Amino acid sequence: MHSLFSDPRSETLARIHAALIARFGRIPRHDDRRRDPVWTLVQGVIGARTKTHLSNANTDALLARWGSWEAVARAPEAGIAEVLSSATFPAMVSARLKACLSAIAAERGAVDLRHVSNLPTDTAMDWLETLPGVGRKIAAGVMNTSRFDRRALVIDGHHRRVMQRTGLVPPRADTARAYAALMPLLPGEWSARDVDEHHLLVKRLGQTHCRPSGLHCDSCPIRAECETGKQRA
Structure with missing residues (x-):
């Protein structure tokens, strides 16, 4: 049978994805309110080392407290840190967030990322990564989710x-x-939603079976596709 994949590793990735769906089920995307690009950026900046549900709630709380991202950028760091009290290192995170939002406002005249939609993905990510506190993970999150x-x-x-x-x-x-390494391997037919779901499924596997220590290879749904799992057979 003719393969749909030019690189056999893409087929491996597709099999991993199917196995994870079979084990964990499908994962829905955020509601539209949480798909605003600035909301996504803020959630990423304040989310380092903090559980996702807390970062989501904290992002919503910032907007509820000040009403706009421009107002958050003008808010005192101590006030932002108070709202982010459940985050890890709230003082550090508040300083980073204020610097990030202020940098956007200084360049664009408002805390607005609409111009990013006109850029090629790689160019857009390069621009996002010039912002304080924004690395590859956050930039990809803004572009994808x-x-x-x-x-x-x-x-x-x-x-x-x-x-x-x-x-x-x-x-x-x-x-x-x-x-x-991974981007060229993504199956060509995957949509942005598929790419998002793939990340969330792999993340769930890392949280449940493929821990930093204490691997649970015996019950891992992708053991047949994993070099480490095969070695531990």
């Missing part, structure tokens, strides 16, 4: 660890290198 709907793969620590153990990403790769 917001209304921009681009095929950009979010890679967090869980995702990178799983992909390293499968052998699809070099063992010592950082987020940028992991992104560069």
Whole structure:
């Protein structure tokens, strides 16, 4: 049978995705309110080392408290930190967020990312990564999970660890290198939604089976596709 994939690793990635759906089910996207590009950016900046549900709630709370992202940019750091009290290192996060929003306002005249929708994905991500506190993971999140709907793969620590153990990403790769290794392997028919769901499914696997230590390879749904899992058979 003729393969749909020019690189056999793309077929491996597709099989991994199917196995994860079979184990964990489908994952719906955020509601439209949480797909605003600035909301997505803010959630990413304040979300480092903080559980996703807390970051989501904190992002909503900031907008509810000040009414606009421009007002958040003008707010005192202590006030932002108070709203972000459930975040990890709220004082550091508030300073980073204020600097990020202020940089956008200074360049664009408002805290607005509409211009990004006119840029090629790589160019848009390069621009986003010039902002304080924004790296590859957050830039990909803005491009993929917001209304921009681009095929950009979010890679967090869980995702990178799983992909390293499968052998699809070099063992010592950082987020940028992991992104560069995986993006060419994404099946061509995957939509932005598929790419988002893939990240969330791999992340869930990393949280449940493929932990930093104490691997549960015996019950892992992708063991047949994983170099580490095969070695532990």
